[in-house]
Amino acid sequence: MTTEIIEPPPRTEDTFVELEKVSVKFGKGESQFIALDETDLRIEKGDFVALVGPSGCGKSTILKLVAGLLKSTNGYVYVAGREVGAAEVRVGMAFQNPTMLPWLTVRDNVMMPLKIVPPFRQEYRSKKNNEFRDRADALLKEVGLSGFGDKHPWQLSGGMLQRASLCRALIHEPQLLMLDEPFGALDQFTREELWAIMQELWMKLKPTVVLVTHDLKEAGYLATRICVMATRPGRIVDDAAVPFPRPRNIEMSYLPEFVSMTQRLRQLIVSARPVKETVQ
Amino acid sequence: MNAQWRRRLWSTMFIIGFFVLWEVLCWVFHVSDIVVPKPSQVIVTLIQRAPALWPHTLQTLYTTMVGFAFGIVIGIALGVLIGSSRLAYDVAYPLLVGFASIPKVAVVPIFVLWFGAGTVPAVLTAMIMCIFPIVVNVATGLATTEPELEDVMRALRATKTDILWNVGLPRTMPFFFASLKVSVTLAFVGTVISETVASNRGIGNVMMIASSNFDVPLVFAGLMILAFLGVALYAVFSFIEGRITGWAHRKDEFAMG
Ligand SMILES: Nc1ncnc2c1ncn2[C@@H]1O[C@H](COP(=O)(O)OP(=O)(O)OP(=O)(O)O)[C@@H](O)[C@H]1O
Ligand SMILES: [Mg+2]
Secondary structure, eight states, X not given: OOOOOOOOOOOOTTEEEEEEEEEEEESOGGXXXXXXXXXXXXXXXXXXXXXXXXXXXXXXXXXXXXHTSSOOSEEEXXXXXXXXXXXXOOEEEEOSSOOOOTTSOHHHHHHHHHHHSTTHHHHHHHHTTTHHHHHHHHHHHHTTOTTOTTSOGGGSOHHHHHHHHHHHHHTTOOSEEEEESTTTTSOHHHHHHHHHHHHHHHHHHOOEEEEEOSOHHHHHHHXXXXXXXXXXXXXXXXXXXXXXXXXXXXXXXXXXHHHHHHHHHHHHHHHHSOOOOOOO | OHHHHHHHHHHHHHHHHHHXXXXXXXXXXXXXXXXXXXHHHHXXXXXXXXHHHHHHHHHHHHHHHXXXXXXXXXXXXXXXHHHHOHHHXXXXXXXXXXXXXXXXXXXXXXXXXXXXXXXXXXXXXXXXXXXHHHHHHHHHHHHTOOHHHHXXXXXXXXXXXXXXXXXXXXXXXXXXXXXXXXXXHHHHHHHHHHHHHHOSSSHXXXXXXXXXXXXXXXXXXXXXXXXXXXXXXXXXXXHHHHHHSGGXXXXXXXXXX
């Protein structure tokens, strides 16, 4: 079954992230691999977009492109109207692996972006023991980690580290938040709790979020828009708004409309999987 | 705590036992002083000759520490360069390995030729002896920084220097201290080699003269001093290591402090 490549919504004043015929190719010649093929994507300011799709379809690749960690082979990536990296856009990032620095306390880990990103960077020395510190503690409290700021990462559980990692991604009030399966390694209950926290923080701070996930319920709970990707070559095959009102809760995910939405997404992803080819 | 004391007790007893066994074997087999002196005799020599040995001990310690300090500075600089630049790695690594393979005794005469006999060649020999482990460890520590960690920093638009200071170097500290413990003992070897060949001061020189006079207890006294200095410095760096890189062992004391 072939799926049509869909048109992105038109460019508007609010367009914050824009991918224009972006291709990413790895390797050269015979072994060249197209991770992303002439992909168009527009994301409005303050939007919450979930990227779903089969493994290896290029979700993380899109995230890295937008975060400016990876250069596209062809096409352009614009953030805030300028080519990625050119504009002064604050970016926050969290991965499946919490990647805390073991020699720092949890609080110092959370404060790391303030040490790096302007304009906080210039004030870091004078404010790290008062204003910034309080800010980190307030954020830690919101994710349920109050009192853990002085601990070291190895003294926290995986779920707690992931909460801290979210704090680190948010402390510098990023305009752009990149989340690569941040809840992927957590148990169901922690995950659902963090969805609620994430939604709350997003509604408060209104960053533009791109969330990569394998969990369709998670995508439906959090996102305002869900993009489905297909693989070989990587491309976006479906792009639909999530109509449910905010704040959403876990009960909503049992509504028939919600279930039928996730079923539709599931169908799309299954059919977007590569046809099993025999590799010689 | 109890287990720790027991471990200490065992290790102390074992060390004392070693010397007692040495003493006993010397008695039983009537080993001549010219071949292997008894530990008791070495200790007596140490005490009797202390006033004469003391300035030489200081000289050796001083030379070693200066060489070691230079070695640390140059070692870190080279390690950072090699660990963070592909080109530097390709160019400098073969050179460095080649250099490390040269027996350092062979280099001493060249230093003497350049700087004359005395302290300078000893400092330089100590320095080149301890550079290699430091460079290799610092470079390895930097080169093995997790890519995800770097991604987090790069997404924040951190400069290379930011990443080096905040991630690379702290991460490298356990590697660095491991290399310091090896290097400090190597620095002693370097100093003593140079003192033996070309100096009129230092423990190496004392041992050289003592052995040509067949004063074997004095030679062993020199060895004792060197061993003691080596152990003492090793202990110092182990202690500093524990304080600074406790996180690598997930020490709770580190977490508290
Ligand atoms: N550095 C690289 N060199 C070569 N190929 C790469 C590289 N990075 C990614 N790829 C390839 O690009 C494709 C897309 O990778 P990407 O990490 O974006 O997948 P993904 O959608 O995030 O998958 P997953 O859901 O498993 O995380 C994969 O097939 C992968 O093999
Ligand atoms: Mg991925």
